[in-house]
Amino acid sequence: MQNIVERLLNGDRRALARMVTLIESEAPVATRYLAQLHQHAGKAHIIGITGSPGAGKSTLVSRLVRELRKREKKVAVVAVDPTSPFSGGAILGDRIRMLELSGDPNVFIRSMASRGSLGGLSASTRDVVRAMDAAGYDPIIIETVGTGQAEVEVMRTAQSVVVVVAPGMGDDIQAIKAGILEIADIFAVSKMDKPGAQQTVAELAMLLSLDPNRKKSSWRIPIVKTSALKESGLDELADRLQEHRTFLHESGMMETREQRQVQSELRALILQAVSHALTEAVSEDEWSSLIDKIIRRERDPYSVARELEARIGLQQS
Structure with a gap:
């Protein structure tokens, strides 16, 4: 435990892994370390990836990380897995799905159990993101559980929210109608190689055109067509995320979002x-x-x- 904060700030991956473990186990010392790290955080772009189960979030995240690494980004991923309401256990499968990225020293991936937290996020997600931020990772991607409308919780942590929608999933469109539309900064239609993909794009475009709040906003929500199979659309998604980050800073909305998040x-x-x-x-x-x-x-x-x-x-x- 010798000076874990200093080691973490110098980019020591083992120190960061230890810090995340302390946060997850709710060790009393973690709060003291996090208080020291706070002044060194606040530089990273925090990206939330959300959407219904089966929409292809994990695959999209893996491909997006590869695209960001091509751009020389140092990327961290927090993959929040569902917790069984019966056993309390979680299937931490995202680390297995992202195994191909684990050998890269500039990629740090951590799976966390939601432990019954509402909104698709673990209660300690914010703290883990702060530690990753202080360790110099930018951007940091949060992949949420994927439980539908309750995913609005991701707004309280992420600066840019990507809602992933797969073709042929009518429930996704219904969930969006019910309120998830309000949290999306970018829509990513996954599995564009599958039948019905263009129809899903058209339905989203129609929903956006009918939303009165979006008509007043100076940010026009893009719909990005992606395919993990064909490895297409990930470069555009990375571009749109960078554009949204720039927009937040230039419009002053970044400060507004930070105020809302700190209050939360x-x-x-x-x-x-x-x-x-x-x-x-x-x-x-x-x-x-x-x-x-x-x-x-x-x-x-x-x-x-x-x-x-x-x-x-x-x-x-």
Whole structure:
């Protein structure tokens, strides 16, 4: 553990890997290290890749990383995998799918379990991104779980959001209608070699043309046609991402997004502290007893909540 922060800032991959492990395990020392790293972060372009399961996000990310490496970029990837609601385990398959990239010293890939976090992101994703940023990786790609509309959480971490849509997946278009349209900075239609791809492009173009909010925006959302099989469209996707980064800086929207993200992070940290305080104050046996009493209508949830708030100092009893 000798000066892990200094080693990480000097680009030591083992120090970064150790830091990510400390963050994931919620080691108390991780917060202190992250506080030191904060002033060295804020330089990287954070890219969110989201979309429904089966849309081809992982393959797209692998190909995009290869394209960015051609451009001499030092790339990090956080691949957030779903956690089983039954066993708590996650299939960390993205590291296997991206094995071809693992030998590159300028590519750092880490898979993380979402651990039931809403919105497709692990609770510690922001911290891992901050460590990667401080270590000099730019851009940093976050590939989310892919659960549909709840993916809007990625907006609170990423600066540029790519929504991946595959042809023949009607549910994707429905999800976009339901609200995921609001988070997209770029649409990437994957599997353009498959039947129905052009129809999917046309449907997206129609949705964008009908969206009144987008008509007011100075950023026109591009629809990028990609094919991993034919390895096409990845150069255009990389170009559009760079254009969006430039647009954010020149328009002043980067500062607006950062303000929103910092506010979200502070709220999350405070809620986490409250949750920990509650865990410390109430034993498992007491939880079970309170729940049983509420179920039997001997107590009500409102008065119990007020009592617990008072116990952890959130209000006067």
